[in-house]
Amino acid sequence: MPFDIEKIRADFPILKRKVNGYPLVYLDNAATSQKPQIVIDSIVNYYSNYNANIHRGVHSLSQEATDAYEIARQKLQKHFNIKNAYEVIFTSGTTHGINLVASGFSEILKKGDEIIVSALEHHSNIVPWQMLCERTGAILKVIPMNDDGALIISAYEKLLSEKTKLVFVNHVSNALGTVNPIKEIIRLAHDVGAAVLIDGAQACSHIKPDLQALDVDFYVTSAHKMCGPTGIGMLFMKEEWGEKLPPYQGGGEMIKEVTFEKTTYAGLPHKFEAGTPNISGGIAFGTAIDYLNSINFREIEAYETKILEYATKKLLEIEGLKIYGTAPGKTSVVSFNIEDIHPYDIGTIVDKLGIAVRTGHHCAQPIMEYYKIPGTVRASFAFYNTKTEVDALVEAVKKAKLMLT
Numbered sequence: 001m002p003f004d005i006e007k008i009r010a011d012f013p014i015l016k017r018k019v020n021g022y023p024l025v026y027l028d029n030a031a032t033s034q035k036p037q038i039v040i041d042s043i044v045n046y047y048s049n050y051n052a053n054i055h056r057g058v059h060s061l062s063q064e065a066t067d068a069y070e071i072a073r074q075k076l077q078k079h080f081n082i083k084n085a086y087e088v089i090f091t092s093g094t095t096h097g098i099n100l101v102a103s104g105f106s107e108i109l110k111k112g113d114e115i116i117v118s119a120l121e122h123h124s125n126i127v128p129w130q131m132l133c134e135r136t137g138a139i140l141k142v143i144p145m146n147d148d149g150a151l152i153i154s155a156y157e158k159l160l161s162e163k164t165k166l167v168f169v170n171h172v173s174n175a176l177g178t179v180n181p182i183k184e185i186i187r188l189a190h191d192v193g194a195a196v197l198i199d200g201a202q203a204c205s206h207i208k209p210d211l212q213a214l215d216v217d218f219y220v221t222s223a224h225k226m227c228g229p230t231g232i233g234m235l236f237m238k239e240e241w242g243e244k245l246p247p248y249q250g251g252g253e254m255i256k257e258v259t260f261e262k263t264t265y266a267g268l269p270h271k272f273e274a275g276t277p278n279i280s281g282g283i284a285f286g287t288a289i290d291y292l293n294s295i296n297f298r299e300i301e302a303y304e305t306k307i308l309e310y311a312t313k314k315l316l317e318i319e320g321l322k323i324y325g326t327a328p329g330k331t332s333v334v335s336f337n338i339e340d341i342h343p344y345d346i347g348t349i350v351d352k353l354g355i356a357v358r359t360g361h362h363c364a365q366p367i368m369e370y371y372k373i374p375g376t377v378r379a380s381f382a383f384y385n386t387k388t389e390v391d392a393l394v395e396a397v398k399k400a401k402l403m404l405t
């Protein structure tokens with residue numbers, strides 16, 4: 001399918017609406033993506049035609065729902081090139097996936113063990129690990145970043161030792177757009193016998209990761225940033241870890257046998273999927289993956305790179321505008337400030353003109369601390385954005401600057 005931007009935009013009903021009297025220019029894709037009609041239809045179809053609980057009933061509706069949910073799991077398996085479908089665990093999202101793994105490691109880590117995070121992380125890939133350190137006495141080390149917003153790999157190598165048990169880094173930074181060299185990060189961790197968790201929440205709408213080639217131990221992501229619904233996500237866990245880690249939550253669906261004396265747990269993936277899951281969400285996640293693949297990730301990457309380069313060039317023409325995050329090969333995020341103007345004020349004015357951007361610390365306060373700024377204005381792009389929308393952003397930012405200086 002050739003990349004036809006008008007046809008693609010027509011797939012997203014929300015892109016037709018106006019905000020404050022102006023056509024919506026949605027540039028907050030790093031917070032959540034918009035949904036194509038086919039994903040919305042998939043949810044409506046489930047509730048209209050085959051709503052039933054899964055994995056339990058012998059009746060036909062339950063069977064249909066179970067099949068659709070398990071087919072979605074297989075779509076994820078294939079998309080991410082995962083060896084076994086049972087290594088795909090449905091979660092409510094990235095945050096849930098990270099907490100599940102952190103909770104499991106509380107029974108593995110001992111006092112004095114070391115775990116490594118990066119300076120570029122989202123709070124959801126920092127806080128659960130700090131809680132883990134408090135529970136276990138493990139020590140948290142941080143891979144530093146440089147002014148471009150890239151991780152300093154030579155410093156990472158120095159942090160690694162036989163004490164290192166786990167490394168967790170995002171694939172792409174949501175605040176700056178930096179693409180981290182995760183293949184190298186994983187290889188270096190494995191050299192000292194440490195496991196690696198990659199937070200792919202920001203990557204998976206731009207990049208199609210091959211999890212077997214990466215040889216990663218855990219990979220987490222959220223459907224809602226890749227054209228799917230909220231409340232559903234994926235935790236990939238290598239089979240050996242699935243066996244080693246204790247269950248996260250107890251309940252229905254995750255057991256083999258329950259008596260009041262002792263309960264034995266179900267195998268993967270059910271061991272980590274207690275309770276009735278987000279069934280329509282899982283099915284629609286599969287639909288979203290099909291949709292993205294129908295456009296083709298190579299095309300998506302090439303198109304988004306053009307939009308990013310154009311936006312970067314146009315925004316830098318505004319005097320006093322500084323972009324944070326300039327690492328080579330970065331993805332579709334432009335984080336910026338203009339002189340001392342507060343990002344919130346710029347965000348408020350451009351919203352009056354129909355333009356949705358994010359302002360603030362983007363759940364990554366340590367990055368803001370590094371640059372000694374309270375936050376940034378962040379425009380984040382998807383494959384359905386256009387150069388015309390970038391022009392609208394640039395004009396709106398110029399107007400905001402005039403009003404605020």
Ligand SMILES: *Cc1c(COP(=O)(O)O)cnc(C)c1O
Pocket residue numbers: 030031093094095096122124125170172173174199200201202222
């Ligand atoms: C969005 C995001 C998260 C959190 O995802 P949720 O869907 O809110 O759980 C974590 N890490 C990164 C890099 C993100 O962009």
